[in-house]
Amino acid sequence: MATLETAVTRQPSSFLEGVRAAGPVMLGYLPIGFAFGVLARTAGLTVAEIGLMSVLVYAGSAQFIGAAMIGAGAPAPAIISTTFLVNLRHLLMSTALVPSLRQNRAWQNSLLAFGITDETFALNSALLRGQPASPAFVAGVHVSAQASWVLASVAGALVGQMAANTEALGLDFALPAMFIGLLVPQISGAERWKKVLSALVAAAVSIGILLLSPGSGWAIIGATVVGATVGVLLK
Amino acid sequence: MTVRPAVLAIILGMALVTYLPRMLPLVVLSRVQLPPLVLKWLSYVPVSVLAALLAKELLMTDAGLAFPPAHPHLLAALPAFIVAATTRSLMGTVIAGIAAMALLRLVL
Numbered sequence: 001m002a003t004l005e006t007a008v009t010r011q012p013s014s015f016l017e018g019v020r021a022a023g024p025v026m027l028g029y030l031p032i033g034f035a036f037g038v039l040a041r042t043a044g045l046t047v048a049e050i051g052l053m054s055v056l057v058y059a060g061s062a063q064f065i066g067a068a069m070i071g072a073g074a075p076a077p078a079i080i081s082t083t084f085l086v087n088l089r090h091l092l093m094s095t096a097l098v099p100s101l102r103q104n105r106a107w108q109n110s111l112l113a114f115g116i117t118d119e120t121f122a123l124n125s126a127l128l129r130g131q132p133a134s135p136a137f138v139a140g141v142h143v144s145a146q147a148s149w150v151l152a153s154v155a156g157a158l159v160g161q162m163a164a165n166t167e168a169l170g171l172d173f174a175l176p177a178m179f180i181g182l183l184v185p186q187i188s189g190a191e192r193w194k195k196v197l198s199a200l201v202a203a204a205v206s207i208g209i210l211l212l213s214p215g216s217g218w219a220i221i222g223a224t225v226v227g228a229t230v231g232v233l234l235k
Numbered sequence: 236m237t238v239r240p241a242v243l244a245i246i247l248g249m250a251l252v253t254y255l256p257r258m259l260p261l262v263v264l265s266r267v268q269l270p271p272l273v274l275k276w277l278s279y280v281p282v283s284v285l286a287a288l289l290a291k292e293l294l295m296t297d298a299g300l301a302f303p304p305a306h307p308h309l310l311a312a313l314p315a316f317i318v319a320a321t322t323r324s325l326m327g328t329v330i331a332g333i334a335a336m337a338l339l340r341l342v343l
Binding site for chain 1: 236237238239241242243244245246247248249250252253254256257258259260261262264265266269272274275276277278279280281282283284285286287288289290291292293294295297299300308311312315316318319320323324325326327328329331332333334335336337338339340341
């Protein structure tokens with residue numbers, strides 16, 4: 001498996017490099033996707049509905065909330081507006097990918113945009129560092145990450161109960177560990193203390209918002225806006 | 236293999252409101268030249284997003300703030316941080332984190 005160090009010396013370009021880079025995301029999506037399938041089945045969704053949601057919506061926390069709300073018989077406008085709020089944070093990630101993807105054709109970017117998640121954004125932005133990226137590489141990351149998500153959620157829906165205690169195996173820590181592995185190498189260069197402060201402020205704001213308003217869809221957005229602004233303002 | 240029409244409508248609605256915020260900035264803003272200050276601001280977005288997501292994972296559960304031993308994530312993060320800082324290997328960091336978490340669940 002390539003390290004971040006080797007990956008940034010040459011800009012990755014092929015679809016297969018994207019698939020390989022997506023390994024940690026695919027691994028992390030397996031237990032969460034499976035758990036989503038189990039929960040959505042318990043909430044009364046059919047296997048086909050669960051698969052369809054993972055293909056068309058493809059957003060972890062919004063799908064958990066959506067399935068629970070459908071199961072509880074919530075009205076469609078409430079479910080859809082909740083989904084919108086929970087997923088609004090992707091606006092910022094989509095904007096932050098502009099420097100790397102602007103040279104692509106609009107139809108390429110409108111397809112690639114479908115695969116932006118917290119995890120694929122974290123991976124792509126760490127690997128690409130604002131440098132121009134080939135659409136094939138990003139497609140490789142996005143297609144393999146979503147394939148893992150869809151397969152895992154359908155498997156969970158079919159099995160209908162947890163097949164193994166993924167928590168005892170530590171698998172629920174795959175994505176937090178990936179965030180650590182992506183964050184640490186970015187704290188480098190002459191301006192690293194600005195990055196550290198920006199990160200600490202973002203962490204504090206996110207926890208603050210979640211304490212004031214549990215489950216808030218604004219936590220990541222608010223934390224990112226404040227954290228990035230602090231980074232820019234520091235002299 | 237049944238999909239109820241009402242559920243299909245909800246899923247399509249969820250898909251639309253999820254896709255638009257993912258797509259619009261990337262497609263629209265790629266056509267304009269972003270000012271240097273905005274580009275600088277955007278360069279801090281990945282670090283801020285990562286830190287916010289990580290803080291949430293390490294410190295929060297649905298019931299609020301949580302710490303080891305009930306929520307061992309903060310402890311499992313230590314070996315992951317060390318591996319990340321010394322090797323810069325993404326897969327190595329993930330494996331160290333998973334192993335540390337499995338071990339903590341065994342002993343705590």
